[in-house]
Amino acid sequence: MLSKAKIKFVKSLQIKKYRKQEQCFVVEGAKSVQELLNSDFDTVLVLTTKDFQSHNKLPASAEVIEVTARELEGIGEFQSNDSVLAVARIPDPVDPAIGKDEFVLVLDDIRDPGNLGTIIRAADWFGIKTVIASPETADFYSSKVITATMGSFTRVGIFYTDLSVYMGGLQDGRIFGAFLDGKNIHHVNFGTGGHVIIGNESRGISADLTRFVTDKITIPRFGKAESLNAAMATAIICDVMRSGGLGAGNRG
């Protein structure tokens, strides 16, 4: 039985303040919840239709409440025809352990939740496991971000921290950043690891972080658009870094 208090609790998690207070977040939709259930996240509550429940194994540790699709409507942030909604625990932040042969994305104030979500999805596609984000970057645990990742939130870890302090603490390794006057990405040897800074949607990479960049790169332009969307630029850079860079060594 779905109580009013439970509905209020789930809805409160739409607001960052309450997510922080409860250390919980909402996952909406069958595909995303399935990815959640197959992950290491601790699921605490599942509002499920009979149909979803009959096709999926729900964790014994979670409170499970059977609902109708109609009851579910309006509880989540998205008005799609959902069969399930889950609440999971936000894991405690741990310092990321980054290997030498690993690429890491550094998000310098990516404010749009849709952009953040698609960046996480791209990171997952290209096998990037760690994202470092400025405190001003959109909240990873908002429903809009979680939904836009299409399940990739379970495989990519995000760490919010002061980026100047973080970058200043790096001992070595290359730091890539996209600038209009950088080197054509298709002529760059990306090697096997390093940090890639993704600039804010409006102002690009901040002056404060520019000083850490060891490799200015650019996506060649053939038309007249002033810039590319931050998520698209990320996807292009990741693709070239992984497959198309001179160093990738897998060209046919």
Add this chain to the structure above:
Amino acid sequence: MLSKAKIKFVKSLQIKKYRKQEQCFVVEGAKSVQELLNSDFDTVLVLTTKDFQSHNKLPASAEVIEVTARELEGIGEFQSNDSVLAVARIPDPVDPAIGKDEFVLVLDDIRDPGNLGTIIRAADWFGIKTVIASPETADFYSSKVITATMGSFTRVGIFYTDLSVYMGGLQDGRIFGAFLDGKNIHHVNFGTGGHVIIGNESRGISADLTRFVTDKITIPRFGKAESLNAAMATAIICDVMRSGGLGAGNRG
């Protein structure tokens, strides 16, 4: 003086039916309106603050109404702190004249306006001038699409048509389409022109269009995401097609 009738007219253009009836669409925000004023579009109405007016030349043929930023708020679809809003005429559709050495995007039901807008922006960045879209693709002239193009709507032409009929009418040329079992894009010689089909966000390229594809391509995956966002995939394909493909011949 901004009349209630004028406000009603502008607001009515948020709805496709009225855009079609009036053959007009709305452009919001300083950057987008500046691009509009520098383009061949026929601007019919400008609601402008004193500030925007003093820094920009407005067309003599347009009706110009001075407003305060406060008056502007709530008239446009986006609640940003805007200084200007314009209404322009939707041009009559003309059959696209596509050169042999030209790349063309074919959108097979791109339903999300944000995706369509960023695809148009990417097309503009990569110098693609023509986009062919299925009737089910989001409406190019909605405010959300126009805004997401960041001004690129003035440089990329879109043509809505039945895609099977269009593709069936092509005499020759290559037709690229992304599939999971396609050839690695980094090993493809894209040549200097052709059509690139971008599949729907959920189901990819429809069976009906698959039969026209001459070159199945794929973006190599290194992680576990099931798919890439349609706009990101488009951006990656365009980048490789222009710069990274084996045929581009501009590698350093």
